[in-house]
Amino acid sequence: MRLSYPTNIKIIKVPCTGRVDILFILKAFENGADGVCLIGCLEGECHFLTGNIRAKKRVEYIKSLLEETGIGAERVAMYNISAADGRRFAEIAREMTEKIKALGPNPAKKQVE
C-alpha cells in the first residue's frame, strides 16, 4: 500500500487494548508524550470479547484524570479500526498528530535545564 504516516509516533504493541492500564497512559504523559492514541479492534470484534469496550471506558476515565491534572482530556483518544485497514490507520495517525500539534507540547514535559 506504501502508505505514509507521521514519523513522530511511537507504536507500542499490546495483545489487546483491554491490556492498556490507566497507569500506562499516565506514565506516557509523565515521560513526556504529547498525546496518546489507543487503536483497538472494531467494537464487537474483540478476540477477547470485551477488551476494546473496557479500554473505551478506561479512556473516558483517564480523560477525567488528565483534565483535573491540567494536562487536558483531548490529548488522549481511542479509535477502533480493523487490523486490515492500513489506510484508515495512516489517516488516524495523521489526524491525531495534527490535533496534538495544534494543542502544543505536553505541559508537563520535563523542563530542559
Next chain:
Amino acid sequence: MIVANRKPFEEIMEMLKPYKKILLLGCNECVTVCSVGGAKEVAVLASEIRLSRLKNIIPVEIKEHTLERQCDPEYALSISSFVNDYEIIISMACGCGVQTIAETYREKYVVPAVNTTFMGSSEEHGVWREKCQGCGNCILDKTLGICPVTRCAKSILNGPCGGSQGGSCEINKDTPCAWQLIIDRLKQMNMMEKYLEIQPVKDWSTSRDGGPRTRIREDLRI
C-alpha cells in the same frame, strides 16, 4: 467493607501545596477492594500529582507505599524507618487508617486523600452499596438478611412507610424500599408470621448515639 470516595484532586493539591516531599500511603484492605486507596490507586494519584507539579514547575518527590492494614499500629510502625524523610503523609486509607498513622507519628502532618463514605458490599464490579450502619444491635434475623436500619431512609423498624411506591423508596426510585424487600423475602421463605411481630422502640445507645464505641477482649490483651 469500608467504602470510600477519592477527594477531588483540587482539594488534595491544596492540602499538599506547601510540601515537596510527600509520603503517599495506601492500604491493602477495604480501600483496595473498593478501588480507592490500594497500591494501584496510590500509583495513579502519585502520577497525577507529579504531572500537575511538572506542569506548574513545582518540584515534588513522592514515595508510594501501601501498608497491609493502616488501622493496625504494628503495620503503621513498619514505615518508621523512612517516615521522617517526608514532610507530609497523605493517606488513601479510610478514616481509621488516617487516624492510626496520625497517632503513631504525632510529629507528622497526616492528611486524608479519600472521603470515607459507608460500610457496604459490592453488588457487581464497580458498584458498592451501603448495607450496614454498625448500630450495635443486629436485627437481621428478624428481617431475613435485609437491614432496614441502613437500607430504609427512615430506619423504620416496622415498615414500610407511606413513601414506598412500586417497590422503591420515595427519596429516589433507584433506591429499593427495604421493607418491600423484607416482605418479599418473608413471603418467599413462608415466614410472614415474623412480619406480625411488632418491633419495640430501638435502643440507639449501642449505636453512635451512645458516643464513640470501644471493644475490649481482655484475654487478647498483651
